[in-house]
Amino acid sequence: MPHIWEHAVIIGAGGAIGGALADALIEDKDVRMLHAFSRRAISRAWPSHAITGIMDLEHEDSIAAAAGTVAGAGRPVDLLIVATGLLHTPAQMPEKGFRDLTPQAMAQAFAVNTIGPALVLKHFLPLFNRQRQAVCAVLSARVGSLSDNRAVAVSGGCCIGPAERFARRKHRTQRPVPGL
Numbered sequence: 001m002p003h004i005w006e007h008a009v010i011i012g013a014g015g016a017i018g019g020a021l022a023d024a025l026i027e028d029k030d031v032r033m034l035h036a037f038s039r040r041a042i043s044r045a046w047p048s049h050a051i052t053g054i055m056d057l058e059h060e061d062s063i064a065a066a067a068g069t070v071a072g073a074g075r076p077v078d079l080l081i082v083a084t085g086l087l088h089t090p091a092q093m094p095e096k097g098f099r100d101l102t103p104q105a106m107a108q109a110f111a112v113n114t115i116g117p118a119l120v121l122k123h124f125l126p127l128f129n130r131q132r133q134a135v136c137a138v139l140s141a142r143v144g145s146l147s148d149n150r151a152v153a154v155s156g157g158c159c160i161g162p163a164e165r166f167a168r169r170k171h172r173t174q175r176p177v178p179g180l
């Protein structure tokens, strides 16, 4: 059965993949409402059915506020894509060995890549459409070797670490995860 996504939400709309997916969703005639979140305002022309907002995965209150905006639109969510990710920052290049590790960089990577997407699910899963199949996709990198990278998207969903387990369960069963 084809998916119908009338209300799509994309997080990380300012990134390379997130921006391309936002373009595709804008072109999709079934999408009547698109919420696009990024860490800072994106300078581009948005169509009238697109609503933009700011979200920083390192701050749960900003995730909760974004979910509040989406809930306020009064339309259940059919598609949620989390296209964020942090590999390195200007201050911290990808480490090549244990001597390059710093607790600060590791904590930030965990905050953005693991905890952030899990908190997105915490706040957004209650907004999902229960009347028809909704889809949640969380992009991640399989860190280890760049050539080993794999994006697991709409068909299964994947986050890193703890987020992975309940995201996968949610995606595969399409049933609410107890306690959410």
Ligand SMILES: NC(=O)c1ccc[n+]([C@@H]2O[C@H](COP(=O)([O-])OP(=O)(O)OC[C@H]3O[C@@H](n4cnc5c(N)ncnc54)[C@H](OP(=O)(O)O)[C@@H]3O)[C@@H](O)[C@H]2O)c1
Binding pocket: 012, 013, 014, 015, 016, 017, 018, 038, 039, 040, 055, 056, 057, 058, 083, 084, 085, 086, 112, 139, 140, 141, 142, 149, 150, 151
């Ligand atoms: N590109 C690939 O070939 C590839 C392959 C496999 C997997 N992936 C995975 O796909 C995802 C997206 O990749 P990409 O190539 O599109 O990366 P990208 O262009 O670097 O985009 C990453 C996005 O994450 C956002 N972000 C970073 N920290 C954030 C935070 N604290 N709160 C909210 N947003 C934050 C960035 O926002 P700012 O713009 O504000 O920095 C940016 O929009 C990543 O998880 C990546 O590991 C990519």
